[in-house]
Amino acid sequence: MASNDGKVLSEELIQDLNAHGPYSMAVWHSGDIRVGNEEGLSGREAYFTNLIRRTILKHFTVDQIKTFSILDIGCNDGWVLNELSDLPFARMVGIEPREKNIVKGQTVRNILQISNRVEYKLGDIESLGDESFDVVICAGVLYHVESIPVALRRIANICKAMVFIESRCISSKYITKALMNEIEMRDLVYQYKEKTCGITAQKFESAYHDGSTKSLSVVNIPTVESLVMQLDILGFQDVEIVADPKSYRRAVWKNRRALNGVCISAYPKLGQNSSVSDESIWIREYERGLEKTVLKRDFIEPLYEHYCHRKTTLALFSHSLITFMYLKSPSWLAGIFGSFLEVLHREKYELEIIKNLRYGPRDKLCLEYGKMLNSVGEHEFAMTVLKSVTTRINADWRSVYRSFHLLSAITSHVGLLDESCRYQTLCVSCNPRFPVEP
Template identity: 60%
Template sequence: MHTPYGRGQIRRGSSEVAQVTLIERKRMRLHDGTTLSAQQIEELNAHGPYSMAVWESGDVAVGNEEGLRGRSAYFTKLIRQEILKAFSLQELKSFSILDIGCNDGWVLHELSDLPFAQMVGIEPREKNIAKGRHVRETLKLHNRVDYRVGDIESLGQEVFDIVICAGVLYHVESIPVALRNVRASCKRMVFIESRCVSSKYITQELMDEIEMRDLVYQFRQKQCGITAQKFESGYHDGSAKSATIVNVPSAESLIMNLAILGFENIDVVADLETYRASVWQDKRPLSGVCITATLGQEAQPLANQEVQWIDEYEKGLEREVLPRDYLEPLYRFFCLQEASAVLESIARDTHIYLTSANPKPEPIDVLLPASCRTKYAREIVQNWRHSPSDKIALEYGKLLKSEGRLSEALAVLKSISSKLNADWRSVYRSFHLISQIYHDMDSPKEAARYRNLCLQCNAKYPV
């Protein structure tokens, strides 16, 4: 006889397995008291990964967020807080809410206790919609959310009071295009959550290099943002729909995009440091932000203000007339080539600035007489570094016009307009002033001709 060592081991193993299975089954109890079967667990695993959030029912938790643990719960809590801070429960009863790129639908499920009249989640991957439907059916969870397969373009003319755009923007090819679509579907409030690159990359050197000198910066503070590009495939359920190049923005870039679209009350409710400390706790080299913004009934994209900006800018330059004792010596030197014209004048420092190969980076006010250190005088003189003869002649023509010396003004201004390859801005501004002078001289035909030339040269000029 011998001891059946193998069988003994099998019997003990079977007992342990049975005991473990019993414990696991007790842990698999749903909120209604039923338990998950092994087959149901396999089906859940097959529909996975549930990597965006954790679905819970009784003792069962379905989700494996890995390095993103707690992220969805964190920003969903913020969404709830911001909604309830901005609107009453009574208001929500007539409101609609949209979640763009809703993945498996967890966010709106968590918010479904709020009394929204309509809740819609759209998601371009059919698998993610099916994943969410399967886990809710298996865990016996119910909500009233309308989940749809599609992207934001599939909404057509449909608009929603509140729009959530979480975990989406850093998976798209064009953030401005994506946010324009968000704007088109939003009526009152947007909540943006996105991974971001650090603001430390926005340096003074970068800002100098990109030259923020556009008209917009005459009316808004100097601000810039950046985006980092990378390849991304469609292999993972939470990535781009197909292989492409995606953009990871800075927080500044997101804020600028919202502002240009007419959003107001733009508020960073979780900045890079807060987000990192609350979610990733420095376990991953990630940064993120949560931003809310609102739309008033009269909200207009900043692009609609362009006409107003152009009008104010051009009229401001036109009204600014530099003093004769400053301007005439410069005109005589640069336009009439009288070499000694500026040597003893108050324009001497300006002459040095314009003729030096590497002028000192001095404040422009140093070059101007104290009597005309205005916003538009600074703009005029600062731009003289390039094509100074045309630009100074334009200012001298304005001076003569303001003094009523119309024939002399015409001669100076036509020396610009009839010069081949003259400075473009000086040309269209000369056309405009010549048109005004002919109008004052009761020559409507010539006035109309030069008005048309001005608009031919610059169709946006506020004639």
């Protein structure tokens, strides 16, 4: 066995290599010498390097790369950036929390006479400083950290042009309809985002192996969905799964291991840093949409009479029967009536109002009735109905702040400006996120 420069490995050098091992993340090559065994992940090195190289070259020109810095977090013996060091990055940095792994890389490169221009330093995700990098690679690390969201937030803070995340992951088969039902995905966000959820599995992990967590922890193994959702909420754009668990398995594991793997690339959002800034836009749009939607009198009045004055009229059965059945049915039947409602009420906000009537029907019906009365100019009556919500102890929270807002608008309309201001203050006190400004 001889290296590139014809050097033959002595027993002493081999002992030295073994004393710094294991070289289990990738194989170091020189001449016909191979150092490394990729423990059950054979083929990962070539597959992964090609994937990153292809993705970088697809998104950036060589001239751009010449101005770029690249950071590899949790670089172990530093093989990833060594493989990529032919790309003309202006600066290449690998950080790793285990000194032993940094020395491991230096040892193999010294013995095999491999040189590169990568700076290898001690460091971990949790203590990433202010220095930013154009391209950030975080491979095989996230499922060894205590908190994936914290780790990704740190990465988002320092990444300027592209992030490349590779992680072991658990199968999406555990994300079932029953699970999604159980976690009650009814938030306002789902008016604007796809109804998706992720899960993570927790396990104990010791720091015994060179490739594991940096200190004894409970670590989290995510689903692909969890990673994509985290990147999304941090404002990353064009989140692309460059290798999904199936292709990863085909190329690397070939069913030798139960665990899955995934590679994701994404661009950090320029300017405002996350979809948290979209939240106020969604809240405004949602509240205005609900406020502007007025249900027809012959539909809402019989329901209002029934729930608020215990009067059941024939009109209830002719105009609002399905809604009435939906409101009265046990939860196992509500889904069926809910699907009828979806056919009968195609307008998004109308359907949202009607479906939500199940939760606090009395106050919600008063609010809708008050809205309808206001829209036809019956301001006095509207105020009486809305006040029957705001003056009732333990009234439904959403109906209360929306009624305060409507009362503020009506009182302003009829010239009671002090009253209007008071109602606006009450509205914001009840829900500080309510968009009171028009």
